Amino acid sequence: MIDRARLAELTAREQRTFLERNPRSRAAYDRAEHLFGQVPMTWMNKKAGAFPLYLAEARGNRVTDIDGNVYLDFALGDTGAMGGHSPAPVVDAVQRRIGDSGGVTTMMPTEDAEWVGAELSRRFGLDVWSFSLTATDANRWAIRLVRALTGRSKILFHSYSYHGSVDESLIVVGADGEGTSRPGNVGAPVDVTLTSRVAEINDLDGLERQLAHGDVAAVLIEPALTNIGIVLPDPGYHEGVRELTRRHGALLIIDETHTFSAGPGGATKAWGLEPDVLVIGKAIAGGVPSGAYGLTREIADRVLGRTDLGLIDMGGVGGTLAGSPLSIAATRATLEHVLTDAAFTGMIEVADHYTDGVRRLFERFGLPWTISQLGARAEYRFVSPAPRNGTESDAAADAELEDFLHLYLTNRGILLTPFHNMALMSPVTTRDDVDAHLAVLEQALAELTA
Structure with missing residues (x-):
């Protein structure tokens, strides 16, 4: 036309x-x-x-x-x-932290972090939280945790989903219906089909075919596609996803980084989703770099109960600036006063x-x-x-x-x-x-x- x-x-x-x-x-x-x-x-x-x-x-x-x-x-x-750009409560919180209080990066917790964790639990329903500087890192660390817990190697994604620059997520459904590297993938460390599986959103049959291989540690999805145009789930789709993951022994990770727009608790709260892990970033700190992942109490206890995982030192699930006093102060101000x-x-x-x-x-x-x-x-x-x-x-x-x-x-x-x-x-x-x-x-x- x-x-x-x-x-x-x-x-x-x-x-x-x-x-x-x-x-x-x-x-x-x-x-x-x-x-x-x-x-x-x-x-x-x-x-x-x-x-x-x-x-x-x-x-x-x-x-x-x-x-x-x-x-x-x-x-x-x-x-x-x-x-919004530079919302006043966030500006004030950042200025207090940099100026009056001092201590942008100290490797020490602040009391604001517990407030933020409690507020994220109120909004999204997950019990405990850990912080990052980006949702990409939060996704990477969540992937490591679910692999450690399940002993399985692969993560399953929606075709053309968006999870930052996570290597495993750059997979799409090819012409034969199986996974292939997403066009433009730069310098992948390994063939993405070795680390990942993929199904189209709204295709429960395709999802079940991939889960039936028995090697999927977790399904990591956006509740709706957002970076390829908004693609909404069909009625009943998420109920089907949750039933299939439980039946096949895979965990469910929901990435709310973009779908946070659905409401104060994202699509998870608005649509009654039941993830084992939830990832969020970008918007929660008013533009200051911050991200987070939440775990159910059961998942957290299982991880913390493992004595063989390097959760404190070099286990691959942390960063020096993650959870810094500055990013946590900005996150509290955003959640408490801006994105209410x-x-x-x-x-x-x-x-x-x-x-x-x-x-x-x-x-x-x-x-x-x-x-x-x-x-x-x-x-x-x-x-x-x-x-x-x-x-x-x-x-x-x-x-x-x-x-x-x-x-x-x-x-x-x-x-x-x-x-x-x-x-x-x-x-x-x-x-x-x-x-x-x-x-x-x-x-x-x-x-x-x-």
Whole structure:
């Protein structure tokens, strides 16, 4: 339904506008001779324009670049800034820890950690918690624990799921229905099929076939796919997953790093899930690096009862900066004052307004596209009906359309997550902000379909 020649023409126009609006960002990028890929982290090169925008400041859900352009930010650090940029309670807590109290890194616990652990237990239901600096590390350490407990070597994932840069997770379902390395996997230490198994979300038969091999220590999944477009579970899917894992002697790890948007206790609380281990990161510390994994009391007792595991020294399940006074202070401030139960209620209401508005625009312009919502986040895909698994969602990608829409929105002061078409609501995002976004999207679709 899209005239590709017109799409290319419009994209070229937006590229020219992008260059005109951002001379300082372009110059900064051109000067970056000592950075790998010209950026602090190579994923910052995921951009629709010819170069990334350079940050000057960010507050709440507003970002200003070094050219002075101000943006409504619906990316919010791809969930890392779900509480908004530099929320005052987090800033205050960090300043107290750095300034008044001192002691950013001491290798000593603080009393805040118990408060955070209790609050995470209230929200997610897991009994005891351990901290990291990223969800990637929390996933790695959880994987080590479940392997030690079960004596099994493999971890089972959803195809096209997202668990950071965990080596084992970079596996997808191949054309033959079996696992294969995800395209683009960089320097894998071993063939991923030696460490992992994979099944599509919403395919209980496929999950059971993989579990039947008897070598799966744990199923490690997102409750819904989030980094390949939002793919929601079918009714009854998670009940089936839990029944199959128990029947086949595998543990269940739920990664809530992105699905935390579903509510104050993530999808685990909202949907009544029963994991043995739960992993979370990114958003819980208001942008300060932090992650955590929670264990049921039974699992924790089994691990602590083992005398052969190096849990205190060099067992591969810890980091010097993990659970630092700074990250724990930021986590407490975020959970206690920013991403509260009441805040989630408001965020989800604003996301409802966004989803309804986008859906009406698709209907108005006769576009066979869909939008899926997961609490405070929503994402559209250029296909209808919505994909039911990761492979379908990957096949629905349209880089040309995505680049055009991202450029069009960016040139008019709206930022979406650069990796996909995700919009996330923070506690300070308003319906007026959403309406501003919808107005620009409407302009884009009108030009695209004219």
